[in-house]
Amino acid sequence: MELSxxxxxLERYFEGATTVSEENELKRYFTGxxxxxxxxxxxxxxxxxxxxxxxxxxKQVPLRPRRYAxxxxxxxxxxxxxxxxxxxxxxxxxxxxxxxxxxxxxxxQETMKAFGLLxxxxxxxxxxxxxxxxxxxxxxxxxxxx
Amino acid sequence: xxxxxxNEDLEQPSTTMEQSEFLNVVMPFKDKLYRLAxxxxxxxxxxxxxxxxxxxxxxxxxxxxxxxxxxEAFAMTMTKNFCxxxxxxxxxxxxxxxxxxxxxxxxxxxxxxEAADSVGWMERIMEDLPExxxxxxxxxxxxxxxxxxxxxxxxxxxxxxxxxxxRARKTVREALIKKHNxxxx
Numbered sequence: 001m002e003l004s005x006x007x008x009x010l011e012r013y014f015e016g017a018t019t020v021s022e023e024n025e026l027k028r029y030f031t032g033x034x035x036x037x038x039x040x041x042x043x044x045x046x047x048x049x050x051x052x053x054x055x056x057x058x059k060q061v062p063l064r065p066r067r068y069a070x071x072x073x074x075x076x077x078x079x080x081x082x083x084x085x086x087x088x089x090x091x092x093x094x095x096x097x098x099x100x101x102x103x104x105x106x107x108x109q110e111t112m113k114a115f116g117l118l119x120x121x122x123x124x125x126x127x128x129x130x131x132x133x134x135x136x137x138x139x140x141x142x143x144x145x146x
Numbered sequence: 147x148x149x150x151x152x153n154e155d156l157e158q159p160s161t162t163m164e165q166s167e168f169l170n171v172v173m174p175f176k177d178k179l180y181r182l183a184x185x186x187x188x189x190x191x192x193x194x195x196x197x198x199x200x201x202x203x204x205x206x207x208x209x210x211x212x213x214x215x216x217x218e219a220f221a222m223t224m225t226k227n228f229c230x231x232x233x234x235x236x237x238x239x240x241x242x243x244x245x246x247x248x249x250x251x252x253x254x255x256x257x258x259x260e261a262a263d264s265v266g267w268m269e270r271i272m273e274d275l276p277e278x279x280x281x282x283x284x285x286x287x288x289x290x291x292x293x294x295x296x297x298x299x300x301x302x303x304x305x306x307x308x309x310x311x312x313r314a315r316k317t318v319r320e321a322l323i324k325k326h327n328x329x330x331x
Contacts, residue, residue, distance in 0.1 A: 013315065014312060014315050014316055014319065015308075015312050016307075016308040016309065016310075016311035016312035016315065017308070020290050020292060023286075023287070023290070024290075041322055041323065041326050042319075042322070044264035044265075044267075044268055044322060045268065045318055045319070045322060047264065047265075048264065048265055048268035048269070049287045049288050051265055052181065052265075052284075052288045053181075053288050053289070055177065055180070055181050055184070056177050056180070057176050057177050057179070057180035057194070057197050059194050059197070059198065061169060061172060061173075061176065061201055062198055062201055062202050062205070
């Protein structure tokens, strides 16, 4: 391409007025071998743009990402919730059981006390009955003597 | 690959189909996403992470992908927004201070090393451009997008794109002239 043409294109390039194909022409010229000496200052610019375009994303494209991780995350959340509720209700259940046990224990103690009292009185009654028996035997002795 | 369990194996045939389909859609422009991310985030690792993130988001959205006019444009916009958010959150923290302290020191060293390397200093010249100009220049002169596409991607009016592009190109030219006049640092 003619030098004057390149100069004109360059001017428009810096005004942001060139088309993509015109810019490609400039790139071709400046990455070529015969760049006019007074324009050589621009070569790094155009060289760089072509070079920058060659840079590649070399890492692997992530396949099937997150979806399953997500699933596991939800499972763990659910597990945590279940566990918390389990502990909470479990504790409540335990407490209730404990209370029941304590009440039963108390009732048992009270009953035993009552029984004890009854037995005591009963014993006392029996002692008195023993006197009666003594009375009987004495009476018998008296009868026998007569 | 992720661990598979029994019921997932049942899904395998359909997912591999979807996979190759997805790859066919994504392959032609994944490098463009990466290059845009690298232009904005500079660091290679960060750009790779960003690209991976975008591709993963695309994969999860693949069901609705057909609704978009151009998946490539959609992905590029996503990348742009993602990277800008990254930069913003970096600036919000103390990262910027740390970062600039760090680069200032390494830059002189880097500069010496790259003295003869025109690609290296072109990269640094572009690094110093404002984000919008950086992106417009990347999209136009590296990726060769047309004006309408850039307008759509950047959410800018055609005249604004032209002005940004012209400014970016002129700034690069100034920097090159300076380099030429003072010799290569």
